[in-house]
Amino acid sequence: MQTKLRISLRERGEPQVVSPADWMSAGCADDATALARLGVLKVTRSDAYVLLEPKTLVGVFDSPRLLLEVLPKAPVLSAGLLQRLNHWRKSIDVDDPSKVGVFSDSVSLWKSFELLLTNLHSEGLPWxxxxxxxxxxxxxxxxxxxxxxxxxxxxxxxxxxxxxxxxxxHFNCFAPALDTVRRRLVLLENAPPEVRSRVVRLISLIADISVPVSEDEARSAFKMMAELEGRPSLDALLRFCLQILDGDRYYRHSQRVGSGIAEFVDLEKLWENAIQMLLMQHSGSVDDRVLLHPLRRAAITLFEDGGPEIDPDIVSYRGSFQHAIVDAKYSIATSPSAADVYQMTAYLSRLKCQVGLLAYVAQRSETEMHLVGTLGDGRKLFACYLTLDAFDSEFNMLRDILSATDSISEMV
Known part of the structure; x- marks a missing residue:
C-alpha cells in the first residue's frame, strides 16, 4: 500500500534524511525531481539515504504521494513583506472590485470575499x-x-x-478555483477563524474542493466563466478573484508540478521586490523610475573592453540617467561582507551612479544605515540593515540618503 510521505523543512535550514524504504514506499521520486527543477530543494540520493535540502523558497507542495512544507526562518518578516507588497489590494470596492483605492485600510478582503460568495449563493450557482x-x-x-x-x-x-x-x-472547476483565491488570502491578510470557516463552507457548498488547482488554472476558469451573461453577483465575484490573483508574480510560484500543486514564495526575490517598493516610496522626483534587473539582458561587461556581465538587482533612474544602484541581500547582517563591497564598488565605477546601497536584513531590533565609504570622485556606498518597520510610510532614512546624493552630482 502506498504511503504518503510528509516532510517539514525550514528555509536554508537543516536537511532531512529519508530512508530509501520510505522513499520507495511513497513513490514520490518524480515529484521531488520536479520540485528540485523548480528550485524548491536539492535532492541527494545514495543506497543508504535520500537527503532533502531546503533553499529559499517557502510554502507547500501537496500531491497524493508527498506533502512537503518549507517554513520561513523569519515568518513575521516574510508575512509582513507579502502584506505590504499587496497593500493596495485592501482597497477593493466590493460592488466593483475593478476599482481600487475607494476604501480605507480597515476593509477586510476576507469579509469582502465572504459577502461576494453569499451574494452568489443568493443569485444561484452558475451553469x-x-x-x-x-x-x-x-x-x-x-x-x-x-x-x-x-x-x-x-x-x-x-x-x-x-x-x-x-x-x-455546473463548472466543477469553479469551487477549486475559489479555494485557490482563499489560499492566496491567507498570505495577504489575517482573519478570525470563524470568518475563514464560513468562507470554506460557502466554497464547499458549490462543489468538492479536495483536488486543488494552481493559480494559472484558476485564472483560466474565471476568465471562461466571465463569458456568462446576466449574472451580476457572479461577475462581481469573478472580478474580485482575478484582482486578487493578478499582479506581479515574480517572487511567487503557484503551479502544477508533477502530480501535485506547488505554492511557494522565493524569499530572495521577495526581498528584492520589497526593496524596490521601498525605493519607489521614497524617490524624490516624479521622473524617478526604480527597476528590477534592468541590465540583465543589456550585455554590459565590467570593463569597457570585456570581463563578466554585470547585473545589479535594482537600478534607480532619474530621467534617463542611472542615479542609484542597490543590491538586495537576503541575509541577516550587522556589517557588509568584503565580497559585497567589492562587487558594489565595481558596479559604481562602471555605471557612474551617484550612490550604491547594500540592503540587508537587520539582526538588531532597529533599522540602521551606515556609510561604507566614498570613492575618489565623490560617489558613496552605503549599507542598510532593515527591519519590517522600515517598510512603513514614516520611514525616511532612505529618502534622506537619496536626496543627499543630489549634491554629489555637482561634484562629478
Whole structure:
C-alpha cells in the first residue's frame, strides 16, 4: 500500500534524511525531481539515504504521494513583506472590485470575499448548457438520422439511435478555483477563524474542493466563466478573484508540478521586490523610475573592453540617467561582507551612479544605515540593515540618503 510521505523543512535550514524504504514506499521520486527543477530543494540520493535540502523558497507542495512544507526562518518578516507588497489590494470596492483605492485600510478582503460568495449563493450557482451526443434505445433530444444510419444501422444495430442532447454544465472547476483565491488570502491578510470557516463552507457548498488547482488554472476558469451573461453577483465575484490573483508574480510560484500543486514564495526575490517598493516610496522626483534587473539582458561587461556581465538587482533612474544602484541581500547582517563591497564598488565605477546601497536584513531590533565609504570622485556606498518597520510610510532614512546624493552630482 502506498504511503504518503510528509516532510517539514525550514528555509536554508537543516536537511532531512529519508530512508530509501520510505522513499520507495511513497513513490514520490518524480515529484521531488520536479520540485528540485523548480528550485524548491536539492535532492541527494545514495543506497543508504535520500537527503532533502531546503533553499529559499517557502510554502507547500501537496500531491497524493508527498506533502512537503518549507517554513520561513523569519515568518513575521516574510508575512509582513507579502502584506505590504499587496497593500493596495485592501482597497477593493466590493460592488466593483475593478476599482481600487475607494476604501480605507480597515476593509477586510476576507469579509469582502465572504459577502461576494453569499451574494452568489443568493443569485444561484452558475451553469450553462453543453451539447452532448448520446447513443441510446430511449433517446432524448434531437435525433441525428444521418449519424444513426452511418454509425449504427450500417453495422446492423437497429435498436439504438444517435441523439444530440443538452446537459447542464455546473463548472466543477469553479469551487477549486475559489479555494485557490482563499489560499492566496491567507498570505495577504489575517482573519478570525470563524470568518475563514464560513468562507470554506460557502466554497464547499458549490462543489468538492479536495483536488486543488494552481493559480494559472484558476485564472483560466474565471476568465471562461466571465463569458456568462446576466449574472451580476457572479461577475462581481469573478472580478474580485482575478484582482486578487493578478499582479506581479515574480517572487511567487503557484503551479502544477508533477502530480501535485506547488505554492511557494522565493524569499530572495521577495526581498528584492520589497526593496524596490521601498525605493519607489521614497524617490524624490516624479521622473524617478526604480527597476528590477534592468541590465540583465543589456550585455554590459565590467570593463569597457570585456570581463563578466554585470547585473545589479535594482537600478534607480532619474530621467534617463542611472542615479542609484542597490543590491538586495537576503541575509541577516550587522556589517557588509568584503565580497559585497567589492562587487558594489565595481558596479559604481562602471555605471557612474551617484550612490550604491547594500540592503540587508537587520539582526538588531532597529533599522540602521551606515556609510561604507566614498570613492575618489565623490560617489558613496552605503549599507542598510532593515527591519519590517522600515517598510512603513514614516520611514525616511532612505529618502534622506537619496536626496543627499543630489549634491554629489555637482561634484562629478
Amino acid at each position: 450553462s448548457y453543453a451539447r452532448k451526443t448520446d447513443i441510446s434505445s430511449a433517446p432524448r433530444g434531437r435525433v441525428l438520422f444521418r449519424e444513426t444510419l452511418t454509425r449504427l444501422a450500417a453495422r446492423g444495430i437497429n435498436h439504438q439511435l444517435v441523439a444530440n442532447i443538452q446537459v447542464r454544465d
